[in-house]
Amino acid sequence: MGKLIINDVDVSGKRVLMRVDYNVPMEESNGRMVINDATRIKETLPTLLNLIQRGARIVLMAHLGRPDGKPDPSLSLRPVANALAEMLRRPVHFADDCIGERVENQVKSLKDGEVLLLENVRFYQEEEANDPAFSEKLASLGEIYVNDAFGAAHRAHASTAGVPASIHKRGGKCVGGLLMERELKFLGDELENPARPFVVILGGAKVSDKIKVIDRLLEKADAILIGGAMAYTFKLADGIRVGKSLVEPDKTDVATAAVGKAKEKGVTFLIPSDNVIADPIDTGRKNKKGRAIFDLQNARINTERDIPVDSEGVDIGPATIATFANEIAKAKTILWNGPMGIFEDSRFAQGTFSIAQAVVDTTQKNGAKSIIGGGDSVKAINVAGLGAKVTFMSTGGGASLEFLEGKDLPGVVALGNS
Ligand code: AMP
Numbered sequence: 001m002g003k004l005i006i007n008d009v010d011v012s013g014k015r016v017l018m019r020v021d022y023n024v025p026m027e028e029s030n031g032r033m034v035i036n037d038a039t040r041i042k043e044t045l046p047t048l049l050n051l052i053q054r055g056a057r058i059v060l061m062a063h064l065g066r067p068d069g070k071p072d073p074s075l076s077l078r079p080v081a082n083a084l085a086e087m088l089r090r091p092v093h094f095a096d097d098c099i100g101e102r103v104e105n106q107v108k109s110l111k112d113g114e115v116l117l118l119e120n121v122r123f124y125q126e127e128e129a130n131d132p133a134f135s136e137k138l139a140s141l142g143e144i145y146v147n148d149a150f151g152a153a154h155r156a157h158a159s160t161a162g163v164p165a166s167i168h169k170r171g172g173k174c175v176g177g178l179l180m181e182r183e184l185k186f187l188g189d190e191l192e193n194p195a196r197p198f199v200v201i202l203g204g205a206k207v208s209d210k211i212k213v214i215d216r217l218l219e220k221a222d223a224i225l226i227g228g229a230m231a232y233t234f235k236l237a238d239g240i241r242v243g244k245s246l247v248e249p250d251k252t253d254v255a256t257a258a259v260g261k262a263k264e265k266g267v268t269f270l271i272p273s274d275n276v277i278a279d280p281i282d283t284g285r286k287n288k289k290g291r292a293i294f295d296l297q298n299a300r301i302n303t304e305r306d307i308p309v310d311s312e313g314v315d316i317g318p319a320t321i322a323t324f325a326n327e328i329a330k331a332k333t334i335l336w337n338g339p340m341g342i343f344e345d346s347r348f349a350q351g352t353f354s355i356a357q358a359v360v361d362t363t364q365k366n367g368a369k370s371i372i373g374g375g376d377s378v379k380a381i382n383v384a385g386l387g388a389k390v391t392f393m394s395t396g397g398g399a400s401l402e403f404l405e406g407k408d409l410p411g412v413v414a415l416g417n418s
Contacts, residue, residue, distance in 0.1 A: 002417065002418040003175070003176050003180075003181075003184060003412065003415045003416070003417060003418060004173065004174070004175040004176065004415060004416040004417065004418050005175050005176045005177070005178070005180070005181045005418075006047060006050060006051060006146055006175055006176070006177055006178065007050075008173075008175060008418060009144055009173045009175055011051055011054050011055070011056035011144060012054055012055040012056070012112070013055055013056075013057070013112055014056055014057065014143045014144050015056075015057045015059060015107060015110070015141065015142045015143045015144070016051055016056040016057065016058050016059065016142060016143070016144045016145075016146055017059045017061065017138070017139070017141050017142025017143075017144070017145050017146070017163065017167070018047070018051075018058060018059065018060050018061070018142075018145075018146040018147070018148060018177065019061055019062070019145075019146070019147045019148065019149045019152065019159050019160060019163075019411070020040075020044045020060050020061070020062045020148050020149050020177075021040050021043075021044075021062065021148075021149035021150070021151040021152050021395065022040055022041060022044075022060075022062035022063075022064060022077060022080045022117075023040065023062070023063060023064055023065065023151070023152075024036070024037060024038060024039075024040050024041060024064070024080065025037050026064075026074075026079065028074070032079075033074060033076070033079050034079070035079055035080070035083055038083055038087075039395075040151070040395065041080060041083055041084055041087060042087065043179050043395055044148055044177070044179060045087060045088070046178045046179070047146070047148045047177035047178045047179060048088065048115065049088075050178065051146075052088070052090075052113045052115070053113075055112035055113055056112070056113070056144075057107075057110040057111065057112060057113075057114060058110075058114070058115045058116065059107055059110070059116050059118065059141050059142055060115065060116065060117045060118060061098060061118045061121050061138065061159050061163075062077060062080070062117070062118075062120070062121065062149070062159075063120055063121050063122040063127065063152070063157075063159070064076075064077055064080070064120045064122070065120075065122070066122070067120060067122050067123055068125070069122065069123070069124060069125025069126075069127075069128070070123060070125070071123045072123070075120055075122075075123075076096075076119060076120060077094070077117055077118075077119055077120050078094055078096075078119075080117065081093075081094040081117040084115070084117065088115070090115070091114075091115075092115045092116070092117055093106060093110070093114065093115065093116040093117070094116070094117050094119075095107075095116060095117070095118045095119060096119050097118070097119050097123075098118040098119050098120070098121050098123070098124070098138065099124070099134070099137040099138060099141075100137075103118065103141065104140070104141065107141050118141075121138070121157075121158065121159045126158060127157050127158045127159060128155075128157050128158075129158075130156055130157050130158050130161055130162045131158060131162070132162060132166075134158050134162070135158040135162025135163050135165065135166050136166050138158060138159065138162075138163045138166075139162075139163045139166035139167050139170075142167065142172070143167075143172055144167070144172055144173050144174075144175070145163060145164045145167040145168075145172060145173070145174040145175070146174075146175055146176070146177050147160065147164070147174070147175075147176055147177065147180055147411050147412075147414070147415060148176070148177025148178070148179045148180050149180075149411065150179060150180050150183040150184075150394070150395055150396045150399055150400075150411075151374075151395050151396040151397065151399050152399065152411060153180075153396070153399050153403075153409040153410065153411025153412050154396075154398055154399040154402045154403070154407070154409045154410070154411070155410065155411070156410035156411075160410060160411035160414065161410040161411065161413075161414050164414035164415065165414060168414070168416070173416055174414055174415050174416050175415060175416060176412075176415050179395065180412075180415075182392065183394060183395065183396065183400075183403075184412065186369075186371050186391070186392040186394070187371065187373065187394060187400060187403050187404060188403070190333070190369060190371065191220065191333070191335060191371070191404075194220065194332070194333035194369075195332035195333050195368075195369065196222055196332055196333070197222040197223065197330050197331050197332060197333075198220060198221050198222050198223075198331065198332070198333040198334075198335075199221065199222065199223045199224075199225065199327055199328055199330070199331035199333070199334050199335075200217050200221045200223070200224045200225070200334075200335045200336075201224075201225045201227070201324070201328070201334065201335070201336040201337075201338075201355060201359075202214065202224065202225070202226055202227070202228075202230070202336075202337055202338050203226070203227040203228030203230065203231075203337070203338035203339050203340045203341075203352070203377070204228045204229070204230060204337070204338025204339060204375070204376060204377075205228065205229050205230065205246060205338075206229070206230055206248060206251075207230040207233045207234070207248055207251045207254065207255060208248055208251055208254075209401070210230065210337070210338065210401070211251070211254050211258065212405040212406075213337070213401060213404045213405050214258050215258065215261070216404065216405055216406050217335070217404070218258065218261050218262055218265055218267055219265070221267055221335075222267065222268065223267065223268035223269075223270070223327050223331075224262065224267060224268070224269050224270070225270050225324045225327060225328075226269070226270065226271045226272075227272060227316045227320070227324070227338075227339075227340035227341070227351060227352075227355070228338050228339055228340055228341065229245065229246035229247070229313070230248075230338070231271045231272050231313070231316075232245040232246065232247040232307075232313055233247050233248045233249075233251050233252060233255050234255045234258075234259070234271045235271060236249060236252050236255075237252035237253075237255040237256045237259070238259075238271075240305055240306055240307075241306035241307060241309070242306075242307050242313065243277070243306075243307035243308050243309050243310065243311045243312060243313070244280055244309070244310065244311060244312040245307060245312045245313040246312070268327065270323065270324065270327065272313075272316045272317065272320040273303075273317070273319050273320050273323065274301060274302060274303045274316070274317030274318065274319045274320055275301070275302050275307065275313040275314075275315065275316060275317050275320070276299060276300070276301055276302070276313070276314050276315035276316070276317055276341065276347075276348055276350070276351070277299070277300060277301075277302045277307055277308070277311040277312060277313050277314060278296035278297060278298060278299040278300070278311065278312060278314050278347075278348075279296070279297050279298045279310055279311050279312070280294040280295070280296055280297075280312050281294060281295045281296075281297050282294055283295050296312070296314060296342075296345070296347075296348075298311075299314070299347050299348070301317050301318065302317065303317065303319070314341050314342050314345075314347075314348040315340060315341025315342065315343075315348040315349070315350060315351040315352075316340045316341060316351035316355075317351075320351070321350070321351055321354045321355070324355060324358065325354065325355070325358035328355070328358040328359060328362050329358065329361070329362055329366070331362055331366070331368050332366065332367075332368050332369070333368060333369050333371075334359055334362060334363070334368055334369070334370040334371065335371050335373055335404075336355070336359060336370070336371070336372050336373060336377050337372075337373035337374065337375065337377055337400070337401070337404070338375070338376065338377055339352040339376050339377060339380050340352040340355050343376075343380050343383070349380075349383075352377075352380045352384075353380070353384045356380060356381050356384045356386050357384070357386070359372075359390060360386050360389040360390060363389060363390055363391060364389065368391075369391045369392075370390040370391045370392070371390075371391060371392050371394070372390055372392065372393040372394060373394050373400045373401070373404060374393075374394035374395065374396045374397050374399070374400030374401070375397040375400070375401075378393045378394070381393065399411075
């Protein structure tokens, strides 16, 4: 069933209460908080410009960081209001609270096409507790509810679940923004009946984080390619020695079950045949959490079945890159989540970047749809400068994974059906 979106409702002259994901990385510089990466703000511009053009009175609510339910000046959204004003090239009003009489008056004085950003909703512990009274107070600020914060839609908080429930109860419409619409289209509809072959690439740190996604995609995919540290749990399950690689020995049974299911369903299921390995050497230094810092030395390619006891797998090797790229080249639909190695270190980024290039080539030459399922794979594609060359990159991390697992996201469920 489809969800209502902003174009389905008349917003002219109406107070539109919109949840956005402005949880942007910030840093202190000369006593001021400065935004490091404004991508999340930029992503909301199409919805905002649409609403402004149609004469809505826009009230924005968002969270920033983890203030633990009390005001924290370093987590104020005020710098976001300034950045948004610059991007929209129009004033953005700021309310230094998110509920209360002063805020209500600020909302009342909004004119058609004006924008007001509320202070961090997480300054109240009632936000994460999805408190009904708090939700009511927030809900009183709008006639229509819009959610454009896919990245926060997996949380049942006041601003994502309680507020739309209140607005819905009094007959108001609750709809998705244009970013939300795109997320649901690409992570949902496009993968429901994908053009075939459908190739899924999964990497990252842990099997346990992604086993539910693997299990669900085994029902739909033609091929699943496994890289990253999670490949070592599959290797271990196959009786291969993995040295000091990051591995989850208690998850070998789920790995074996996934391989069995792939065989049963006729899904091509590939794990790396070779790896880049390195030797972790204790530097004697400790990180902020008091953990020993290891230096990865003596990086080399390992084509043996086993990884030496003192070494750690840190990337996929050249033969694996070639096999994976060959599989990707056949695809008409590609879904990718999780890097192939420790791509943050340029010595171990080759696997991830080569797979990114293979995904881009298949998109451009075969007209395949390439969908990047959020988190670190989006970061890696952007570092490789290939962001504009894939079909869609999700803005959600945890939300994308839960959505791909087939879970109902509270922030999506709360929207009206079309
Ligand atoms: P995830 O959030 O599960 O997608 O995991 C992303 C993280 O996995 C990145 O920070 C990578 O550095 C890390 N990673 C990928 N491959 C490996 C590996 N072979 N060993 C250790 N960490 C890895």
